[in-house]
Amino acid sequence: MKLSCPSVRIKTACMVALSLLIALPVTVQAQSYPNRPIRMVVPFSPGGAADAPGRMLMQKLSEALGQQVFMDNRPGAGGTIGAAAVAKAAPDGYTLLMISNTHVISASLYKNLTYDAINDFAPVLQFGEAPNVLVVHPSLPVKSVAELIALAKQKPGQINYASSGNGSSQHLFAALFCSMAGVNLFHIPYKGSAQATTELLGGEIKVSFPGIAGMLQHIKDGRLRALAVTSAKRSPELPDVPTLAEAGVKGYEATLWLGILGPAALPKEVIAKLNAVMSEILKKSDVQNSLRTFGTEAIYRAPAEFGKYVKAEHQKWSQVVKEIGLKVN
Numbered sequence: 001m002k003l004s005c006p007s008v009r010i011k012t013a014c015m016v017a018l019s020l021l022i023a024l025p026v027t028v029q030a031q032s033y034p035n036r037p038i039r040m041v042v043p044f045s046p047g048g049a050a051d052a053p054g055r056m057l058m059q060k061l062s063e064a065l066g067q068q069v070f071m072d073n074r075p076g077a078g079g080t081i082g083a084a085a086v087a088k089a090a091p092d093g094y095t096l097l098m099i100s101n102t103h104v105i106s107a108s109l110y111k112n113l114t115y116d117a118i119n120d121f122a123p124v125l126q127f128g129e130a131p132n133v134l135v136v137h138p139s140l141p142v143k144s145v146a147e148l149i150a151l152a153k154q155k156p157g158q159i160n161y162a163s164s165g166n167g168s169s170q171h172l173f174a175a176l177f178c179s180m181a182g183v184n185l186f187h188i189p190y191k192g193s194a195q196a197t198t199e200l201l202g203g204e205i206k207v208s209f210p211g212i213a214g215m216l217q218h219i220k221d222g223r224l225r226a227l228a229v230t231s232a233k234r235s236p237e238l239p240d241v242p243t244l245a246e247a248g249v250k251g252y253e254a255t256l257w258l259g260i261l262g263p264a265a266l267p268k269e270v271i272a273k274l275n276a277v278m279s280e281i282l283k284k285s286d287v288q289n290s291l292r293t294f295g296t297e298a299i300y301r302a303p304a305e306f307g308k309y310v311k312a313e314h315q316k317w318s319q320v321v322k323e324i325g326l327k328v329n
Contacts, residue, residue: 033270033273034065034067034093034094035067036067036094037069037094038065038067038068038095039072039096040054040058040069040070040072040096040097040098040260041072041074041082041085041096041097042071042073042074042098043074043076043079043080043081043097043098043102044073044082044102044193045164045191045193045194045195046071047193047194047214050100050102050211050256051073052213052214052294053130053213053258055071056287057278057287058070058071061281064280064281065277075164075165075191076192077165078102078165078166078168079099079100079106079167080110083097083099083106083121084115086121086261086263087116087121087264088115091122091262091264092267092270093262093266093267093270095262095263096124096260096262097121097261098259099259100256100257100258100259101256103117103261103310104310104318105168105317105321107318108314108317108318109321109326109327111327117314118311118314119264120263121261121262121263122261122263122266122271123261123303123304123307123310124271124303124306125259125260125275126257126258126259126299126300126305126306127259127278127298127300128291128296128297128298129255129256129257130211130213130255130256130257130258130295130297131212131231131254132170132173132210132211132212132229132254132255132256133211133212133230133235133241133295134148134207134209134226134227134244135200135209135219135224135225136148136207136225136227137200137203137224137225138223138224138225140159140206140207142225142227143225144227145227145228145242145247145248145249146247149181149183149248152183152185153182156183156184159185159206160186160206160207161174161186161188161205161207161208161209162189162205162208163187163188163190163209164191164196164210165190165191165192168189169209169211169254170193170208170209170210171187172254172317172320173230173254174187174208175187175324175326176252176320177209177244177252179323180251180252181249185207188205193211193214196210200224201218201224211256211295212235212237213293213294216237219238226238226241228242228244228246228249229242229243229244230244230252230253230254230255231243231253231255232253235295237293257299259306260274260278271303275302275303278300279300279302282298282300
């Protein structure tokens with residue numbers, strides 16, 4: 001007959017109890033989340049196409065959670081500065097990252113990143129999607145995409161275009177256009193959308209692919225001329241402006257999507273809480289209407305679905321970057 005040793009049973013019981021005690025603070029914290037302000041790192045400049053709709057939604061999230069969700073803008077290097085800060089942050093739900101497809105574009109452009117764009121983050125949710133718009137300064141003598149392409153072929157490398165930075169959506173959307181249209185435009189990157197827009201409005205820059213949000217009034221005022229939108233369908237905000245595919249660049253489609261990530265080990269309870277609140281916010285008609293004023297449609301994707309979408313976008317833009325031959329470092 002085998003005899004069990006009491007000391008072994010006691011040791012096992014102690015180890016189980018210790019593991020439960022270690023896990024308890026995380027569980028309790030997740031259940032009481034949030035009990036202090038949440039920092040939403042935004043790797044874009046204030047007032048840009050991604051910043052504006054996100055700022056409105058974070059105000060709604062603050063009201064629903066009963067805790068401030070404050071925006072921490074950290075622009076530069078194609079969004080990698082802000083992303084790196086969140087990748088290293090404590091996975092407690094109090095430091096989150098607002099992303100656009102720049103997040104996966106930069107993962108292909110920047111070769112010396114200190115983080116993995118997929119594996120170092122936990123998908124929380126997607127909340128919006130928006131096309132960019134191809135605009136030109138009125139001093140450029142073109143009124144259609146076909147005329148722009150024709151002029152660019154006559155003057156290769158002589159027509160400049162602005163972006164909000166190397167690796168930004170504006171940069172890659174324009175580069176994709178150049179590749180598919182067979183033209184050579186000269187890229188001038190800026191540190192954020194605000195500076196790029198200022199130079200565009202002043203006429204120093206002739207072409208750009210910014211988000212619709214900050215361009216609507218300038219287009220209506222005649223300070224900029226809209227030639228096409230980058231999505232597969234026309235934008236409700238610019239119904240008379242064709243898509244690039246309609247305008248002759250067959251197969252062109254690129255949109256700016258917006259979502260939230262957290263550090264990789266973010267507790268499931270925290271993710272569930274944020275999803276429960278945000279999904280209800282996005283169902284409200286006033287929120288949907290407000291997003292449309294920024295040129296953004298409310299689109300909700302839950303964590304698992306959003307994670308798959310981010311991976312698919314990563315693969316898509318990695319291939320585009322490879323085909324175009326873009327490099328930053």
